[in-house]
Amino acid sequence: SVIAFVAVWLMMNRTKxxxxxxxxxxxxxxxRYMGIATERMNALAWGIGGGSVTVAGALIVNFWSVNPFVGLLFTMIAFAIVALGGFGSVPGAFFAGxxxxILMELPGIWDFFTYTFDSDWMARVPMTSFKYTFVYLAYFIIMVIRPSGLFGWKH
Structure with a gap:
């Protein structure tokens, strides 16, 4: 994924x-007025998007079961990442990712220490049940404070 990120960033910033x-x-x-074939650019953008999804699918299929509904969860997380990083900012999306x-792993770390050092751990609800809640809470807070995202342009 790092190689794909660097390749897209270099292509977007260093080529015609x-x-x-x-x-x-x-x-x-x-x-279009400047002579750019916008239809071709739109098709290329869709192709790059499809290629990115293909790479992501090839990487994720090793760790997750595949069913028709698995994409919704990843789409919601991807939207939160892009919005947090700022629409149009590739480095922002990288850092937001x-x-x-990290936000998604913090509840697991909390559970590890809670279950290791607490004798009454059976009565607790595992924090890993709330790992997506932390992501969407961070999304909500950032969107209220800075609607353009962390690295986005102010319009």
Whole structure:
């Protein structure tokens, strides 16, 4: 995933195609006036998205069972990551992904120490049941404080 991230970032920031994709995303009509084939750029963007999903699916199928509904959970987490990082900010999405990963593991660490050092651990509800709650709580707090995300542009 790090290799895919670096490849997309380099392509978007260091190539003419990346600049054309950015121009098309920001102002399709203006990009068309400048001679950019916006239909081709839209198709390329969809292709990059499909390729990214393919890489993610190939990596995740080793750890999760596959069923028609497994995508909803990952879509919700991915949306929270992109929104927290800031729409349009690839480095922001990267750092937000790290933050979300840490937030999702904190309840497990809490459970480990609680169950290890507490004699009445059977009466407690495992905190890992709430790991997605922490992600969405962080999403809500950041969106209230800074609606453009942590690294997003203010419009």
């Amino acid at each position: 195609v990346g600049k054309a994709l950015t121009a098309t995303a920001l102002n399709a009509q203006g990009a 790290l933050v979300v990963g």
